[in-house]
Amino acid sequence: MRRPLSKLTLCAVAGLLASAAFAGPAAAASYSSYVALGDSYSSGSLIPDQVDLLCTRSDHNYPSLVAAAIKTGKVTDVTCGGAVAKDMTGNQFLVVPPQFDALKPTTSLVTIGIGGNDIPFVEVIGTCGLLGLAVPHGSPCRDHYTAGGTDQLAAKVRAVGPKVDAVLKGIAQRSPAAKVVLVGYPAILPDNGGNCWRLVPISDGDAPYLRDTTKLLNEVLAEQAAANGVTFVDTYTSSVGHDLCQEPGTKWVEGLLPTSPAAPVHPNALGAKNQAAQVVAAL
Numbered sequence: 001m002r003r004p005l006s007k008l009t010l011c012a013v014a015g016l017l018a019s020a021a022f023a024g025p026a027a028a029a030s031y032s033s034y035v036a037l038g039d040s041y042s043s044g045s046l047i048p049d050q051v052d053l054l055c056t057r058s059d060h061n062y063p064s065l066v067a068a069a070i071k072t073g074k075v076t077d078v079t080c081g082g083a084v085a086k087d088m089t090g091n092q093f094l095v096v097p098p099q100f101d102a103l104k105p106t107t108s109l110v111t112i113g114i115g116g117n118d119i120p121f122v123e124v125i126g127t128c129g130l131l132g133l134a135v136p137h138g139s140p141c142r143d144h145y146t147a148g149g150t151d152q153l154a155a156k157v158r159a160v161g162p163k164v165d166a167v168l169k170g171i172a173q174r175s176p177a178a179k180v181v182l183v184g185y186p187a188i189l190p191d192n193g194g195n196c197w198r199l200v201p202i203s204d205g206d207a208p209y210l211r212d213t214t215k216l217l218n219e220v221l222a223e224q225a226a227a228n229g230v231t232f233v234d235t236y237t238s239s240v241g242h243d244l245c246q247e248p249g250t251k252w253v254e255g256l257l258p259t260s261p262a263a264p265v266h267p268n269a270l271g272a273k274n275q276a277a278q279v280v281a282a283l
Contacts, residue, residue, distance in 0.1 A: 031109035031179070032073040036063030037088065037099045037171075038113035040081035041185060044272050045263035054093060055080035060269055062183070063111060065276035070283060072109060076102045081263070084117045085163035088170060100170060107175035111279060113183040114167060115160045115221055121213070124153065125188075125202075125265050128210060129256065132203040139205030153213055161220045168228040180230040181279060184218040186239035186271060187211075188253050196245035200255045200265075233282045235275050242271070 036042065043052075044061025051059045057079055058064070067075045078099045080092055088100045103110070116122070128141035145153040164182070171180055189195065193208035202210065218236050225232035242252035248259040252271030255264065262268035267275065 031070065033104065033107045034063075034067055034072040034075045034109040034111075035102045035104075035107050035175070035178075036061075036066075036075070036077040036079050036111050037102070038079045038111070038183070039083040039115075039117050040079075040263060040266055041116060041275075042111070042113035042183065043079035043081050043083075045081045045266050046258075046261055047267075047269050047272060048261050052080075055096060056263065057081070058272070060272060062272045062275035062279060065273060066111065066279050066283075069276065069280045078102045079113075082117060083114065084120075085114055085160075085167050088114075088167050100174060103171060103174040103178075105175060105177070107178045109181075109283075110171055110175060110178045111181045111183055112167065112171070113185075115164055115217060116185060118160045118163055119153075119156050119217070121185075121217070122265055124213070125200075125210070128203075128206050129201050132197070132201040132206060135203050136197045136201070137205070138203050139209065140203055141206040142209040154216060157213060157216045157220060160217065161224055164221060164224040165228065168224060168230055172228065179283070180228075181233055181282060182221055182225045182230055183233045183275060183279060184221050184235050185214055186235045186253060186267060186275070187241075187243045188214055188265065190243050190245050191240040194245065196255075199257075200244060231282050233275075233278050235278050238274055238278055239271065242274070 040056060043055055044058030045056035047058040047060055049059050051057055063077045063079060080096055083092055089098050131140040131144060189207050189211050193211060195202050195204050195207035222232045239252050242250060244251055244253045244255040252267055252274055254262045254266060254268050258264055260268045
């Protein structure tokens with residue numbers, strides 16, 4: 001007859017299982033060389049501590065958190081606030097080298113977040129905020145971008161697709177053996193179409209329009225990822241309910257007047273943690 005396991009033995013077994021579960025993802029994702037590319041949503045603009053003031057790069061941005069979680073080898077983070085697709089191959093701010101300079105044939109992991117500044121989405125938020133200052137009810141922003149019967153903003157978003165396609169092909173040419181991860185954008189405004197006019201003066205009719213614009217951008221990015229055989233990481237779904245209209249401690253994206261250290265209309269430290277968690281899960 002088999003003797004029952006003692007409490008001590010059960011505790012030891014449980015400890016071994018917990019250790020194996022913790023070590024599993026990190027052990028499975030053994031990347032010897034990690035390069036992080038992207039814009040301010042990747043650089044962690046104004047999240048403490050800033051290690052590159054020109055590029056507003058944080059040592060607690062999602063690339064840093066990913067590198068620590070999966071215990072990568074060499075890490076090269078060249079993410080830079082304000083980056084657009086062309087900054088992958090050209091100098092940014094005249095003095096910042098092309099981000100693609102960090103890519104090597106031996107690079108084994110690349111993450112990139114790009115596309116928002118090619119619209120540019122933050123400028124759109126600013127425009128819509130100005131238009132909505134005196135109009136809490138209505139849709140002055142949507143009316144502005146759809147004047148003439150064509151949705152000019154949607155057209156700008158779709159125009160991002162070919163630019164991202166070129167970026168992904170450029171990565172593949174320079175680092176053909178790398179695992180490439182394209183990181184999407186989180187929920188900025190409430191997913192239910194609501195707004196918080198007193199905090200960010202987006203009219204109630206414009207909030208769902210801008211929500212749909214973010215979703216369209218993520219759709220465009222996902223399409224390009226699929227077309228190029230790279231992994232798309234959805235950070236929108238997990239961030240629903242953590243938009244800039246929520247209370248401090250709940251929101252993962254700051255408003256026009258940040259309540260925690262981060263750039264306006266950008267992820268804060270909690271948002272960066274969620275971005276990292278979604279990337280690690282995809283790896």
